[in-house]
Amino acid sequence: MKALLLLAALAQAVAAGPQTSEERGLWMEMDEAERELKDSNFVVRDSALQTYVEGVLCRTVGTARCAQARVYLVRTPYFNASMAPNGMMQVWTGLLLRVRNEAQLAAVLAHEFAHFEGRHSLIQFREARAKTDAMAWLSFLPMGVGAIGSVGLAGGIFANSREMERAADLASIGHLKSAGYAPGEAARIWEGLRAEQDATAAARGRKSRRDRNGGFFATHPNSGNRAAYLTQAAAGAGGDDGAAAYRAAIAPWWARLIDDQIKLNDPGATDFLLGNLARDGWTAALLYARGELYRAWGRPGDLEQAVAFYREAIAAGVVPAEAHRGLGLALTRIGDEAEARAALGDYLRLKPDAGDRAIIAAMIAS
Amino acid sequence: MKGWLISVTLMLATSPAAAQWSSEGSATKPGFSFPPDRPARILLFRPDVKVGAQTTAGMNEPSAEWTATARDHIAHALDAAQLAQGNTVVPMPELGGTDAALLADYRALFRTVANAAIEHRLFPGARLPTRKAAFDWTLGPGIERLGAAGGGDYGLFLYTYDSYGSTGRKAAQVVGLLLGVGMTAGVHVGYAGLVDLRTGDLVWLSADVAMGGDVREPEGATKRVAQLLAGFPGRVVPSR
Numbered sequence: 001m002k003a004l005l006l007l008a009a010l011a012q013a014v015a016a017g018p019q020t021s022e023e024r025g026l027w028m029e030m031d032e033a034e035r036e037l038k039d040s041n042f043v044v045r046d047s048a049l050q051t052y053v054e055g056v057l058c059r060t061v062g063t064a065r066c067a068q069a070r071v072y073l074v075r076t077p078y079f080n081a082s083m084a085p086n087g088m089m090q091v092w093t094g095l096l097l098r099v100r101n102e103a104q105l106a107a108v109l110a111h112e113f114a115h116f117e118g119r120h121s122l123i124q125f126r127e128a129r130a131k132t133d134a135m136a137w138l139s140f141l142p143m144g145v146g147a148i149g150s151v152g153l154a155g156g157i158f159a160n161s162r163e164m165e166r167a168a169d170l171a172s173i174g175h176l177k178s179a180g181y182a183p184g185e186a187a188r189i190w191e192g193l194r195a196e197q198d199a200t201a202a203a204r205g206r207k208s209r210r211d212r213n214g215g216f217f218a219t220h221p222n223s224g225n226r227a228a229y230l231t232q233a234a235a236g237a238g239g240d241d242g243a244a245a246y247r248a249a250i251a252p253w254w255a256r257l258i259d260d261q262i263k264l265n266d267p268g269a270t271d272f273l274l275g276n277l278a279r280d281g282w283t284a285a286l287l288y289a290r291g292e293l294y295r296a297w298g299r300p301g302d303l304e305q306a307v308a309f310y311r312e313a314i315a316a317g318v319v320p321a322e323a324h325r326g327l328g329l330a331l332t333r334i335g336d337e338a339e340a341r342a343a344l345g346d347y348l349r350l351k352p353d354a355g356d357r358a359i360i361a362a363m364i365a366s
Numbered sequence: 367m368k369g370w371l372i373s374v375t376l377m378l379a380t381s382p383a384a385a386q387w388s389s390e391g392s393a394t395k396p397g398f399s400f401p402p403d404r405p406a407r408i409l410l411f412r413p414d415v416k417v418g419a420q421t422t423a424g425m426n427e428p429s430a431e432w433t434a435t436a437r438d439h440i441a442h443a444l445d446a447a448q449l450a451q452g453n454t455v456v457p458m459p460e461l462g463g464t465d466a467a468l469l470a471d472y473r474a475l476f477r478t479v480a481n482a483a484i485e486h487r488l489f490p491g492a493r494l495p496t497r498k499a500a501f502d503w504t505l506g507p508g509i510e511r512l513g514a515a516g517g518g519d520y521g522l523f524l525y526t527y528d529s530y531g532s533t534g535r536k537a538a539q540v541v542g543l544l545l546g547v548g549m550t551a552g553v554h555v556g557y558a559g560l561v562d563l564r565t566g567d568l569v570w571l572s573a574d575v576a577m578g579g580d581v582r583e584p585e586g587a588t589k590r591v592a593q594l595l596a597g598f599p600g601r602v603v604p605s606r
Binding site for chain 1: 416418421422423424425427428429430431433434466467469470471473474534538
């Protein structure tokens with residue numbers, strides 16, 4: 001509650017820039033970080049995708065406000081996005097693979113934007129400074145007395161962080177409603193993430209950590225809680241989910257996103273993820289992805305299944321040229337050399353400038 | 367983002383007093399000297415300068431004002447340092463497009479290599495069993511493209527980080543002293559490195575975890591730069 005009052009007090013426009021010495025310090029640190037990030041090879045340089053994501057942000061929070069944020073798409077195959085106090089927003093490509101439609105992407109962007117507008121980094125910095133200072137003095141007290149006080153203070157820092165995450169979640173629902181997106185999609189993200197964690201655990205024979213995000217030390221509310229209060233906040237409101245527009249926008253990146261995900265070597269989660277994305281049917285792109293997964297998985301029978309998925313994908317319609325490469329490589333390992341050569345040849349014909357042209361050509365020749 | 371901030375905060379707040387380290391201030395690649403026949407062109411990469419205040423618990427509160435002041439003072443001190451000794455020192459120009467990405471890559475690579483070299487070369491206690499005497503760290507010959515883009519033979523990198531003890535930190539230090547708890551006020555670390563832009567070899571390195579000179583003042587910055595450049599290789603001009 002205290003944190004919420006603090007949020008209200010700080011709700012003056014961030015557009016005016018940093019106001020105090022401590023805020024100027026945080027902005028300076030982030031300006032330096034941004035100076036490095038903007039030239040980093042991890043940043044996706046694709047003007048079409050960039051324009052699309054910025055367009056979704058602007059539709060969600062309004063064109064006047066979205067200009068304060070600078071969006072960087074970062075090629076990292078995990079689910080995350082972040083917002084720095086100076087307006088530097090990072091969206092990881094693993095998130096682009098996981099959200100199913102434009103409304104879900106909008107929910108994440110609105111959440112991050114709410115952190116920025118609410119000056120959450122500054123509040124968290126002050127909170128951490130005040131409480132760790134008190135902890136430092138407490139540490140001089142005889143063992144036990146001071147330690148108990150410190151535990152309470154440290155807990156306060158994390159509780160404050162969770163409170164701000166919740167505030168940003170709820171703000172995102174407001175933005176989705178006013179932008180005409182289906183606000184119920186925000187909760188779907190967390191339901192999907194929980195189920196994905198179950199799938200990872202099942203494939204690895206472990207207990208799921210789906211709602212175990214640190215307990216006392218958690219910086220965010222757990223996924224189960226988030227899904228529950230987001231559903232409640234969105235109740236009754238309809239809107240558009242923008243699924244077709246989203247699929248079209250990420251299609252040129254699909255092969256790379258899938259490749260990055262498969263290299264995480266988490267086949268249980270990847271299989272679940274693809275199934276989750278395929279709830280409305282297995283598209284050619286999803287079948288291709290499943291072929292890639294099964295070719296890499298390597299259990300008995302997986303290569304044969306991979307061949308079947310690639311063939312279905314190619315028959316179903318437009319697929320990345322890499323589908324033909326995958327088919328050829330899987331067939332090679334099964335021992336069907338003639339068919340393998342034909343498929344690899346198709347790949348090189350469809351993608352004459354392929355980076356792996358030399359090695360594929362050598363395989364065909366051998 | 368904030369999770370990271372919290373972790374670092376707690377780590378700093380709960381860590382014991384800084385360990386006592388002993389180090390050698392600088393090292394030069396054996397056999398290195400600047401070419402005697404002509405002045406070398408040294409490209410100065412944008413120095414990495416951070417200045418802030420250390421809170422009572424040991425967190426750093428970055429200061430934009432102090433950092434900007436220190437950046438100016440350090441630039442002036444470098445101009446005056448006569449580090450060139452007959453060589454020419456020029457700032458690395460701002461690069462665009464793929465050259466900018468290349469520069470970002472090499473800045474990151476230098477940081478990684480320099481950290482390894484500082485740890486395993488300048489701290490004799492941390493030398494690796496198979497690399498007791500070696501000083502052969504390199505960023506690789508690919509760096510030649512960067513030298514060509516910037517127009518230089520050598521690249522000079524500088525890093526300084528200062529967190530000045532706040533009043534609260536100093537008070538806690540005094541109380542700690544009375545109670546027999548060791549606590550430091552202030553963190554002042556810096557390093558500098560020189561890279562051959564044809565071979566990529568690290569040819570000279572200097573570092574200190576307890577640097578002197580208050581970079582917020584012109585004289586302090588001069589002292590700091592002198593300390594960072596202590597042991598910088600000279601250019602031997604042949605007598606005729």
